[in-house]
Amino acid sequence: MTEDPYRLLASYITQGARVCVLTGAGISAESGVPTFRGGGGAPIWRNYWDPTKLSHRDLLYKDLKLVWDWFDYRREIIKQCEPNPCHILLADIERMLGFEGFTLVTQNVDGLHVLAGSQNLIEMHGNMWRAKGLRCTHHQPLTESPLQEPIPQCAVCGGPLRPNVVLFGENLRTRDWNAASSAAETATVVLVIGTQAEVYPASELPALGKANGAFLAVVNPEPTGLSRIADLVFEEKAVPFAQSLSKYLDLP
Numbered sequence: 001m002t003e004d005p006y007r008l009l010a011s012y013i014t015q016g017a018r019v020c021v022l023t024g025a026g027i028s029a030e031s032g033v034p035t036f037r038g039g040g041g042a043p044i045w046r047n048y049w050d051p052t053k054l055s056h057r058d059l060l061y062k063d064l065k066l067v068w069d070w071f072d073y074r075r076e077i078i079k080q081c082e083p084n085p086c087h088i089l090l091a092d093i094e095r096m097l098g099f100e101g102f103t104l105v106t107q108n109v110d111g112l113h114v115l116a117g118s119q120n121l122i123e124m125h126g127n128m129w130r131a132k133g134l135r136c137t138h139h140q141p142l143t144e145s146p147l148q149e150p151i152p153q154c155a156v157c158g159g160p161l162r163p164n165v166v167l168f169g170e171n172l173r174t175r176d177w178n179a180a181s182s183a184a185e186t187a188t189v190v191l192v193i194g195t196q197a198e199v200y201p202a203s204e205l206p207a208l209g210k211a212n213g214a215f216l217a218v219v220n221p222e223p224t225g226l227s228r229i230a231d232l233v234f235e236e237k238a239v240p241f242a243q244s245l246s247k248y249l250d251l252p
């Protein structure tokens with residue numbers, strides 16, 4: 001008889017395990033946050049069909065107001081969204097395994113993992129509820145939406161504020177990449193939820209874990225490039241996956 005895949009995955013998520021989770025836009029789709037490439041409806045905004053052009057670093061210098069309008073549009077949607085049972089399950093697993101045994105790496109900028117209570121969290125692409133100076137790295141919370149006009153200045157560099165988000169054409173912070181790659185390399189389990197795993201370098205993390213001996217599980221209603229190297233593929237949405245897995249875990 002084939003083993004229940006949830007039971008099998010849960011058998012790896014026990015005391016002493018080192019779990020590294022990578023999440024993407026799909027985990028937030030059932031909270032009502034649109035993904036870029038499907039699930040929840042791709043945003044089409046002011047006739048821009050390609051969000052990667054709106055989220056590109058070049059636009060910071062060509063039209064910062066347009067960048068803020070785009071982020072304000074997304075923040076207006078996201079401020080009405082709440083963490084779903086999958087975000088909450090990941091925070092519960094962290095409490096079960098302890099800070100050292102669990103690292104959550106997200107490509108999302110929506111802040112929902114923070115709201116769910118995750119603490120050992122690497123927001124590789126930043127957080128849209130923070131801003132920083134255009135000419136420095138000092139960052140600050142930015143809870144109001146939409147942003148006040150004119151665009152406020154950074155207290156450190158005096159330049160206008162920009163979203164504290166890693167845009168297309170920008171590099172990840174070295175510190176974040178080092179922490180994320182080290183968590184994947186030393187993991188006994190890598191769990192990938194709701195990402196097409198196409199945006200480099202976050203897309204490298206599952207293979208890095210697998211090459212270092214981790215058990216690799218993937219959750220996505222659509223096939224992804226990871227299916228061929230994964231030990232387990234759950235072809236389903238994040239919330240039903242979380243509901244099924246939680247029955248097998250010894251959660252606090």
Ligand code: NAD
Pocket residue numbers: 023024025026027028029030033034035036037038039040107108109110111125193194195196197198199219220221222224236237238239
């Ligand atoms: P993506 O939009 O490229 O892909 C989303 C993936 O989620 C797809 O593989 C899709 O099949 C899957 N998916 C859709 N609904 C799902 C569900 N209910 N449960 C599980 N999976 C589901 O997103 P990506 O791979 O994260 O990469 C795109 C980039 O866009 C990332 O850098 C990310 O930062 C950014 N982004 C972030 C957000 C956010 O913060 N919530 C939203 C859109 C895009």
